[in-house]
Amino acid sequence: ACGGADGGSRDSIRAVGSSTVFPFAKAVSESFVRTHPDFRSPIIEATGTGGGMKLFCAGLGASTPDMTHASRRMKASEFAGCQANGVTDIIEVQVGLDGIAFASAKNGITMNLTPKIVYEALAASPYGKPQTAKTWSDVDPTLPDLPILVYGPPSTSGTRDALKELVLEAGCETDPNMEALKETDKDRFGQLCTEVRSDGAYVDQGEQDNLIVQKIESNPNAVGIFGYSYLEENSNKVQGLHMNGVAPTYENISSFEYPGARPLYVYVKKAHLDAIPGLKQYLAEWTKMWAKDGDLAKIGLVASPDDVMAANQKAATEFTTLDGAQLK
Amino acid sequence: MSPAILLLLALGLGLAGWLAARARAWTFRRSSADGRIASLPNYHAWYVALWVVLPVLAFVALWSAIAPGLVSQSVLASPAAAELPSFGFQRQTILNEARAVATGAAPGVFNPQAAGLVEPFRDALSHYNLIGVVVTLLIAFLGGVWAFLRLKPDFAARSKVERIVMAILLGASLVAILTTLGILASLIFETIRFFGMVSPIDFLFGTHWGPDPMANAANPDSSRYGAVPLFWGTLFIGAIIAMIVAIPLGLMSAIYLTQYADPALRKWIKPALEILAGVPTVVYGYFAALTIAPAIRNIAISLGATNPSSESALAAGLVMGVMIIPFVSSMADDSIAAVPQSMRDGSLAMGATTNETIRRVLVPAALPGIVAGIMLAVSRAIGETMIVVMAASTAANLTANPLESMTTVTVQIVAMLTGEGSFDHPATLSAFALGFVLFMVTLGLNFIALRVVKRYREAYD
Amino acid sequence: MSAKAVSVFYGDKKAIDEVSIDIPTQYVTAFIGPSGCGKSTFLRTLNRMNDTIPSARVEGEIELDGRDIYRSGMDVVQLRARVGMVFQKPNPFPKSIYENIAYGPKIHGLAEGKDELDAIVEKSLRRAGLWEEVKDRLQDSGTALSGGQQQRLCIARAIAVDPEVILMDEPCSALDPIATAKIEELIAELNGRYAIVIVTHSMQQAARVSQRTAFFHLGKMVEYGRTSDIFTNPHEQRTQDYITGRYG
Amino acid sequence: MSAKAVSVFYGDKKAIDEVSIDIPTQYVTAFIGPSGCGKSTFLRTLNRMNDTIPSARVEGEIELDGRDIYRSGMDVVQLRARVGMVFQKPNPFPKSIYENIAYGPKIHGLAEGKDELDAIVEKSLRRAGLWEEVKDRLQDSGTALSGGQQQRLCIARAIAVDPEVILMDEPCSALDPIATAKIEELIAELNGRYAIVIVTHSMQQAARVSQRTAFFHLGKMVEYGRTSDIFTNPHEQRTQDYITGRYG
C-alpha cells in the first residue's frame, strides 16, 4: 500500500498545529498505535496554531491534514476561510487547558503581577510611549527595586502567542485609548500592544522551555515565562508567580481564575472520518487519556472542568459539528 | 496487472530478443570468411533487446498513467457506483479501497460501500490488463522484428548501442545542472514574493529582526524584517569565532602532519582527523548545547560576568571551529603539498630550519591555496545549521560580546519554516530570502575560492 | 672535504657503494656517469640534503674540516650554510628577486640593518653576473625571470651566505645552450673563491668547466683524477667505454 | 601502408610537415631522429591513436589497403585491430597474464569458446617468446612481471588480434640491456610475419633490427631508405651529422 503520488488517498492520520498541544498529541498517538497496531502511526507536526489553521482550512482531501491542534479557539475568520474552501463540517473538541506561567527560582524574586504590569514592563513601547522602565519598581513602586529580566518564548512559538493574547493584550486594553485603537486600527493596535521590547530586558529563549527553567534557577532575579506543564515538571526548582493575586495552580487554571489560562482544542474534519482509517479511534483515544488523573495529566495537561469535559466527550464520540455562529 | 508486471514482461521479451539476435549474429560470424564481423554478437543482441525494451518502457509509462483512469471510468459506469457519495475525496477513498481489494493489496474493506465495487473493479482491471498486455506484446514484437531484420554481418550494432550508453552518461551529468536550476528556482520565486511584501532595502539594511508570523500577512511591518543582526550573528559565529579556532589549529595540524610527523603517527592521526570531520553536526550541536555552553557560562560567571547567556555565540562558534579544523587542515595539507618539493629543498639547502622553511617559503607559496581553503571553510561555517540551531539562540542581538546570545541566518530559516507561520506569510517567505542570500554568498565564496585554487594549481603544474 | 668509504642506501637498495674521494677546495670537480649511477645521491650526501628522503641511509664518513658531518651533534643548519647547493631545475622562491637573495643572510642574521643587506644582495648578484640584468627590478618576482636567469639567481642565493663549498646538480640541464654558456662562464669565475662540485651528464661540459673529474658507474666511483687525464687517458676500460659512447 | 603529404598539428603548432612514406609490409622500418622531431607523433597518426589528443589534427592521407584511414566513416576500432601498437613504457592491464592476451580476441570476437581462446593466448605468448617463462602462472597479474617481460607481454597482446602492422614507440627505452636484447630478438623473429615500424633513439638499435630507416628532423622526414645505406652512405648532410653524433 502506498501513500501514493496520485493525490488520492492516504492511510495515516495527519495532524498539525500548536506546539503547546504537540506533546499531548504525541502521547495520544503513541498510545493509539500501541492499542491499534493495525493502524498506521499518525503523523503529527507542530506548525503552530495559526499555521495549522491555514493548512487545515486549505481544503479537503488527502493532501490536507485531518486535524489541527490549537491553543486558542478557532477564529470566526478562520472558520469562514474553512467554509470557503469546502471544509464545512468541523468537529471541535476541547481537550484540556494550559496556562502560561510566570515563575522565578525557589527563593528568588516574588511579585504579584497583573497583565498591566507585565505589559508595561515588557512592551516595546507601552501605550505608544517609549519604554523607560529599567526595574520593576519603575513600573509599579510596590514592586521590588530589581532590574527587569524576563526569559520568555520566541516570536515563533505558541507560548508567545498565548503571552500576547492572554496577558499583553489584556494589559494593554486597560488603557481606554488602546481599546479604542483596537476598533480603528488593528495593525497599530497589534504593534503597540504585542510587540515586546528588544533591549535585553526580555530575553527570547528559543523553543527550549527547559532552558528558561535552567536560567531562572541560576538567577534569582530573573522571571521566566513558559507553559504550565513546565512549571509542574520543575516544581522542585521554581515557584510560580501570582497574577492578579492568583497562583498558577492546577485548580486556578482549570477554573480560569489564573489569567494565563487558555483552553486547548483539536479540530477534525468530519469528511475525513470515514476516509482515513483510524481517525475515529484516534479521537476516542484522546477522550480516554484526558481525565484528571489520566495519562495526559501526568505530562502536564490541565483537565477541563467536568461539565466541559462531558460535553466534549460527546462531541468527540458523536461527531457533532461546530456551529460557526458561536465563534468570535 | 500493475506496471511492474508489464515491465517484467518487457524485460522477458527483451531477453528473448537478446538471445535470438545473439544466435543470429553467431551465424554471421561462422559464415564470414575470417571469423570477423563488425560488432560482437553481444552488441547485436543488445541492439535488439533495447529495441524491444525501450518502446515497451515508453508504452508502460504512458499506459500506467492512463489505465487507472480508464478503469475508474468503467467502474463508475457500473450500477454499483451509483450510490457513491458525490464528495470527491471520500469517493476516491472508497474507490481506492475497492481497487486495493480487487488487486489483492488489501485483505478486506473498511468501508461497506466499497464492497460492492470490488467485482466491477476486478472486471475492469482484467479487461484493461488484457489490452495492456496485448499492446505490450505487439510493440515488443514490432520493435524486435524491425531491429532483428536490420542485423547484417557488417551492421554497426556496437556504435548504435554505445550511442545510447553515451546518452545515458550525458543525462547523468545533466542532473547537476537540473539540481542547480532547481535550487535557483525554488529560492528565487519565493524570494521575489517576499520582496513584494517587504522592501529589499529594509531587509538588507534594517537592524531590527523580529518577524511576527501571527501578524496580518497582508500588511507586514517592514521594520521588523531587518536582517543585519542575522548577518552579523552569522559572520560573528561562523567567520570570526569559528575561524579564530579553526585557522590556527587547522593550519598547524596540517603543517605538523606534512612536515614533521613521522609516517607512523600520520597514519593514525589522519584518520582521526577524518573521523572528527565525519561526526555529524547534530552531535556537535548536542555537544555544544549540553557540555560547552554550560561550561562557558560557568566560566563567565566565575570571571564575574553578570548574567551571561547560556546560548552564547562563543559556544556555538567554538564547537563550529572544532568541526571546521579537519576541513581547514585538509585544504592546507593539499595546498602545502602542492608546493613543489624543490622550494623546500631550496630553502633547506640555504641552511634554513624547518620552521623557517615553512613560515617563510612554504606558507607564502601555498597562500593562495590556503586562503581559498579558508574561504571554503567560511562558506561551510556560515551555511552550517544544526550546531547553531541547537547551541545558538533565536534572539537577534546586534552585539560584539561573544557571551551574548546571537542568531544566524540558518537558525532563522529553520525557525521560520518549522514555526507557526503559513506559507504565504512574509515571515515564512523570509526564510527563502535568507536562503537566497546565503546561497549567493556561499556561491560567491566558493566561486572565488575555486578560481584561486585552479589558477594556483596551474602555476605549479 | 673528503669522503671515506661512503655507502648510501635507499631502504635496502645500495645506491652508492663505498665511495672515497677527496674534494679539493681550489678546483671545480665534476661528477659524470650514466643515468642512475648515483651522482645526485652522492652529491646530496655532501650537505646532508638526503636527510629529507626518509628512506635514505648513509654509511662511512664525510669530513669537513676534519670532522665527520654525520656525527651526532653535527649542526645541519650550519653545515648547509657552509655547503650550498644549486639544483637541476632552477627553484627561486616565489618572492621578489631581492627577497630571494636576502633570504639566507636574513635567516642566518648575517646582515645588520638594511644597508648591509642591500650590500650583500648587490655583491651576490654581481658575482653571479646577474646584477646588470636585474638591478632595476629587484622587486619583481624571482619566478618572472628566464630559466637561465633563474638559475643564476639560485647561484647568487647560494653565494649570499658565503659558503665554502657549492654543490651543483646538473645546473644546466633545464637550460638552453646560451643560458648554459652563461652558467659555465659563471662557474669559471667563481672557481677559486669557492670549492665547486658539479654533476653533469654532458662530458663536454665536464671537460669545459672542471679541473677534476670523477666517473661514477652503478653506484661505484670508477675513476677520479684530473679532467684532462680522464678524458684523454683513462685508466679504466669502463671509463673509456663511457666517454667514447659505447653505453649510456 | 603509405602516407601522402601528411602534416600533423598540435593546435597551431605543426609537429609533422608533409611527410610521405611507403611502409613496406615485409620489413622492419625504423624511425630515427633527435628528440622532439616528431617520430612518435607520426607513428601515432598511423593507427589514429592521436585521436585521443584533443588538440591534434592531421592533414594529408594515410592509406591502408588503398583507402584513407582518415576518411569519414572509417571504423577506428577495426583500424586499430589491424594496426597494433606497443608503447615506450610497458603498459600491461592490471589483470592476469591470460586476460591481458585474451582481451583483444574477446572484444573482437575472434574466439569461439574457451578452447579457441586458450589456443590464441598460447600462440601469441609463444610468438612473443614469453610462453616458457609464464605458462605456469597465467593467472598471475601482468604487472607482476619484470619490465622486459611486461614489454613482451604487450607485444603478445598486440599479436593476439593478428594485426597486419605493429607500431612500436621506443619499446626498449625503459628496459635494461638484457631485456632490450630479448625484444630485439623477438622483432627479428616477427619480421616477415607482420609489418613492423619501430621508433628508436638509438642508432645502434635501428641498425641492428631494421631493414629500412627513416630519418626525421624538425618534423620533416629528411631521408628514407635501406638501413645499410642510411648508416653508411646517407644522401643528406643532416643525416650524416646526426648519425655521427654532431647533434641530438
Add this chain to the structure above:
Amino acid sequence: MTERLDPTRQAAFEARLKKRYAAERRFKAFGLGAILFSVAVLLFLLGTMTLNGIGGFQRVELEVPIDFTQAGIAADPATMDQPGAIQTLEAQGLRDVVQYFAQENLGEEAASQLGGQAWRDVADEIIGNPSVLQTQASFWLPASASLASGYQGEGSPEMRALAAQLSERGQIAKRFDAGFLTRSDATNPQQVGIWGALKGSILTMLITLALAFPIGVLAALYLEEYAPKNRWTDVIELSINNLAAVPSIIFGLLGLAVFLTLFPNLRSAPIIGGMTLALMTMPVIVIAGRNAIKAVPPSIRDGALAVGASPVQVVFHHVLPLALPGILTGTIIGMARALGETAPLLMIGMRAFVATPPDGFTSPATVLPMQIFLWSDEIDRGFVERTSAAIIVLLLFLLVMNGLAIYLRNKFEKTW
C-alpha cells in the same frame, strides 16, 4: 683564497642558531599541540557521549509479580495473534490487574509511579506467550520518568526517598533495555527506542544510494572521459563543484519547494528525504569519482585503445574497474555525510513524531540524527541519556563507514 669572512663560523652565528633552534622547537610544539588538541576534542567528545550514553541503553524498572491464576483474565490463546488482541486484554481489565498487583507488592505510592503504559508491556508478553496466563509470573516494568530520575539521585526528594526504599527491597533496578533497539519514538523517555529512526535512516540511505551512486558515477565518467572541452562542460563542472559546497539546508529548501510541491502526500517520507540527500551526495560522488578516474594512468587507456577497444569498452572494461575502489571510498564518505545530515530533512517534515517504524519508502519516518535532535529538545531529564545512546548508535555506524572508507583507500592505494 681571498679575504674570506666565513660568517657562518662566527660566534654570533652560533648564538643566533641557538635561538633559531628554540623557535623551531616552539613551532613544532605548537603544531603537535594543535594535533593533540584536535585528537583530545575527539576523544573528549566520544568519551562524554559514551559515558552519558551507556546509561541510555538501560532503564529503571520495577519488579511486579502477577498471579494470573487469580486475575481472571481469560483470553483465548487462539485469538492472541489477531490484530485486536491488545484491545481484548484491555477490555478484560489487564490494566487494572497490573495496577492491582503493583499496589499489592510495591505499595500505593510506588504503584502510581509505574509508567502509564506499563501494562502494555505485560500485554505484549501475554500476546507473545499466552500460556503465562495460567501461571504466576514476575515482570520488570518501566518506572515513571520521575521515579527513574529519583533512582538516579536527581529529581524531587520524595522520589529519591521512594526509590531508595524500593531499592532496599530489591524491587527497583536499572536494567539493560533491549527494547531501546527495537522500539520507536515515544513521549516518555522510559518508552523510547531508536529502531524507528534507524529504519528510517536505512530506508532513506537506500534511496540516496540508489540515486546518487549511479548518477554520480555515470556523470563522473562522462565528464572525465568523454566530455568535449566546451562551455557546456564548464557549466556542468562548475555546477557540480558548486553543489558540493552549497549549504545543506539549501537542499532542504529545494526539497521543500520542488519535491513536496510535486508530491505533497509524501511529506516526511524516506523517499523524499532520500531524494533530497541524493542531490546533496551526488556531487561528492562525482568529485571523488573524477579523482579516482583521473588516477587511472592513461597508458592503460592507450593499451586498450591500441588493441581496438572502443572508448566505451575502454571505460567499462578498464577504467571503471580500476577506479572503483576510489569511487567507493568517495561514495561511502558521501553516504556517511548524508547519514549524519539533519538540516535539509528539517525542511521536508522528517521531524514529525512517528511512533511506529516506517514500513516502506513512502510511509512517514524520521532518521537517526533527527531523532537525536528531537530528543535533545525534550524537557525530560531522562532524554539526556537516551540522546547520548542514540548518538552512540549513530557514531558507531559512521565509524564503521569511515573505517571502511579508510581501509578501502589504504588497501587499494595504487601507484601505477
